[in-house]
Amino acid sequence: MNIDGVTTGIVLDHIQAGKSMEIYEYLGLDKLQSCVAVIQNVRSAKYGKKDIIKIDELIDLNLDVLGYFDPNITVNYIKDGKLLEKKHLALPDRLTDVLHCKNPRCITSCEQEIPHVFELVDREKKIYRCIYCDTQVRV
């Protein structure tokens, strides 16, 4: 793992090639004061090509949302040049206000303040289910 340039911060590694900008935007990294590097199409022995995001600050990341975007990402927390922790992501069991239920008969369609909550029903097929109306979505 190349952590060059980050002494204290987070490196998101093994991002599916081409997906880094989407993640950059979703995490709101443009609003950070610290240095953020998005590196695209890095050669990877495992995946062929991958993207990497380096953040020069230890920020709070919503790993559930990140895991939903791309369950293959590894998150490296670095402090004083040393790897503090390495996290392998997975599809989260529960997603709140990430997916939105499209069933027009769902209670969430008429009561705006209800959070959209989905539960993972099939990890292999990547299927989530709205906890209110049971509508299933494949992500």
Added chain:
Amino acid sequence: MQRDQIRNLISILDLSVDEINGLIDVANDIDQHPERYQEACRHKQLATLFFEPSTRTRLSFESAMLSLGGSVLGFSSANSSSAAKGESVSDTVRTVGNYADIIAMRHPKEGAPMIASQHTVVPIINAGDGGHFHPTQTLTDLLTISRKKGRLSDMTIGLCGDLKFGRTVHSLIEATLRYPNIRYILISPEELRVPEYMIDELKEAGADFEEVTDLEAAMPQLDILYMTRIQKERFFNEEDYLRLKDTYILTPDKLKNAKSDLSILHPLPRVNEISVKVDEDPRACYFYQTLCGKQIRMALILFLLGIHPEEQA
């Protein structure tokens, strides 16, 4: 009481097989000894919150509570309720939860009773949410079948009509899949076949089932025939509806090759899918079902309130 200790009935799968069998036992005891139960819910109140009208279901709940010695309050359409003024389900329930001991809720939106259950410590009974669940109908069907057959296993169930949108059909399949040796014959027009996810569930459970279009051909094999209505609002155009609605009308003629101990069920109301000439046939159970519906709701109210008069008997 803590919220996580409260039992609700949102989906039929909220009840275990043992609990369903227990409800059936109590309903049978109610049938035999109604006097043991007539004061069981004294000073208890049932609220029927019907955000869309369903007179039949509401009356069944109210009759059940009154026969237990309890009282009822509520509304029977969204127009006459605070929902018309834009109040949310959770606010309505927070309020009514301070008046009533138990709530039966019907709502056109799927998941509304579940939201309700998150905002009160009063037990919530789903009395129908959109095209989603209607668990007390399924309990009614199970009680009727168990009384007519003396069992809930080892039989062939024919489900006929609108199997695509018919929520009572889906719940009945999900509930009976938990009992051994049930065979399903799914009888419907091509356009209204059981949805893919139900087929997956049947396959996953290793159930014996077939999909057919011909009601008469399937008839001789059936122990239970569950008829459903083909609803006009399910169709995009009038033409399709008119073409299909008469396809699966049950007549005395179609019953001539049926078993002598067949039981014909229907969630009601009927439009014309069962000829009135069938009503006199002893195999017609759909009006008897309404009695079962009241008695199983009585058993359910007692269960959710934790009242056990049968133990004092």
